[in-house]
Amino acid sequence: MDILVTMSTSERPRKRGRQAEAARNDRRLLAAAREVFTSQGADAPVSAVAERAGVGIATLYRRYGTKEELLQKLTVSAAEQYSEAARTALAAEDPWEGLAGYVRECVDFGPGSLAPIAGTVRFTPEMAEAGRVSDRLADEVVARAHAAGVLRADATTIDVFLVIEQFSRRPPVPTPADAHARERLVALVLDGLRARPDNTDFPLPGRPPSAERYDELWRRD
Structure with missing residues (x-):
């Protein structure tokens, strides 16, 4: 029981850290999307958004399944x-x-x-x-x-x-x-x-x- 409690307690900071990182990535993605789509139009590729945000394309698609969802x-x-x-x-x-x-x-x-x-x-x-x-x-x-x-x-x-x-x-x-x-x-x-x-x-x-x-x-x- 003590081992389970310790594992659960130690997992919480890691979970909060992942959530904070995901929130930061989301803010970067939205800021980058605004810059890209406002300068290049809705036809701009999402790869340009990921590059501008400094994240991988996989990170973008984990958060937004499609380009339309991002828009x-x-x-x-x-x-x-x-x-x-x-x-x-x-x-x-x-x-x-x-x-x-x-x-x-x-x-x-x-x-x-x-x-x-x-x-x-x-x-x-x-x-x-x-x-x-x-x-x-x-x-x-x-x-x-x-x-x-x-x-x-x-x-x-x-x-x-x-x-x-x-x-x-x-x-x-x-x-x-x-x-x-x-x-x-x-x-x-x-x-x-x-x-x-x-x-x-x-x-x-x-x-x-x-x-x-x-x-x-x-x-x-």
């Missing part, structure tokens, strides 16, 4: 980071600073750089749930800013999403000058989104973008 997980991971940014925004004392911080954080994260894989993978229940949570939290961030009178009344959540998507697309070889220019342009757009205290907002042209149309771009059932 699906990458999409879920993006939605989860959106959600985390929204939670941070909702915790901010100032509704405008919360919204502006949400936009900046999401632009820095770069969800728009995933545009090359939009609509190329089957939509899974996990993707749908991650998207629902992300959308709900983003709606709360926007509604809070509207209620405080700091966001122009005709700006919608989809407007905010489209701003983030446009500014978070990355050039093939980004430079510090690119990042600086992006920060300036984001600041200009945020100034345009902010409600004017004298109610002199100019009317926006056309109808607000459709949430249904936006969703169609990102899903393939």
Whole structure:
């Protein structure tokens, strides 16, 4: 009995070590997948992902049985980071600073750089749930800013999403000058989104973008 207990106890650190290593490999794989697929498109080979991550191709396939599974997980991971940014925004004392911080954080994260894989993978229940949570939290961030009178009344959540998507697309070889220019342009757009205290907002042209149309771009059932 003592031998069995000792063996079981000694096995725990090894198991935790393997789990920690697997988690590190997964983070490296997802980061590498983002870099590869955003620069080369959804047709990029998974071998390029493994090479970029510094792991063997067998390690990649042990974690993700197919390339589509990897792309699906990458999409879920993006939605989860959106959600985390929204939670941070909702915790901010100032509704405008919360919204502006949400936009900046999401632009820095770069969800728009995933545009090359939009609509190329089957939509899974996990993707749908991650998207629902992300959308709900983003709606709360926007509604809070509207209620405080700091966001122009005709700006919608989809407007905010489209701003983030446009500014978070990355050039093939980004430079510090690119990042600086992006920060300036984001600041200009945020100034345009902010409600004017004298109610002199100019009317926006056309109808607000459709949430249904936006969703169609990102899903393939």
